[in-house]
Amino acid sequence: MATQLREYKSFEEARDFVHKLNLKSQEEWSDYCKSGQKLVDIPAAPERIYKKDGWKGLGDWLGTGTVATHLKAYKSFEEARDFVHKLKLKGEKEWRTYCKSGQKPEDIPANPNQVYKQEGWNGFGDWLGY
Numbered sequence: 001m002a003t004q005l006r007e008y009k010s011f012e013e014a015r016d017f018v019h020k021l022n023l024k025s026q027e028e029w030s031d032y033c034k035s036g037q038k039l040v041d042i043p044a045a046p047e048r049i050y051k052k053d054g055w056k057g058l059g060d061w062l063g064t065g066t067v068a069t070h071l072k073a074y075k076s077f078e079e080a081r082d083f084v085h086k087l088k089l090k091g092e093k094e095w096r097t098y099c100k101s102g103q104k105p106e107d108i109p110a111n112p113n114q115v116y117k118q119e120g121w122n123g124f125g126d127w128l129g130y
Contacts, residue, residue: 009041011054017042019063026058075107077119083108085129092124 008014017039023029033044043049046061059066074080083105089095099110109115112127121127 006043007041008043008049011046011050014042014046014050015054015061015063018046018061021062023062024064025062029058029062072109073107074109074115077112077116077121080108080112080116081120081127081129084112084127087128089128090130091128095124095128 009017018029021032023032032038038044047055047058055061057066057068058064059068075083084095087098089098098104104110113121113124
């Protein structure tokens with residue numbers, strides 16, 4: 001049967017089922033879908049089937065809690081830059097070290113050059129305040 005004609009579990013039922021699989025990554029999800037063990041009423045491409053019915057990203061679907069960068073809610077560029085200026089970091093290398101330290105708030109992006117490229121991004125010197 002064509003996948004667009006197939007009837008799937010509700011988003012909540014399907015997600016609850018997938019959480020019990022304890023898969024941790026896109027690769028593990030893909031392998032599971034190809035294994036022949038996937039139920040026919042669980043979509044292999046849930047992002048398409050549930051796009052308007054609760055889809056929040058693969059981390060939510062798998063239950064890992066990981067949120068895709070493009071789905072995260074960040075402070076405005078100005079608020080984030082003001083926060084970062086107060087850190088008095090001396091360069092991009094110090095910024096990367098800080099991001100890996102576990103001290104960076106969730107609402108400040110580790111990759112501001114991508115997140116804010118249309119919202120005022122003007123290089124790491126401007127971002128860090130030097």
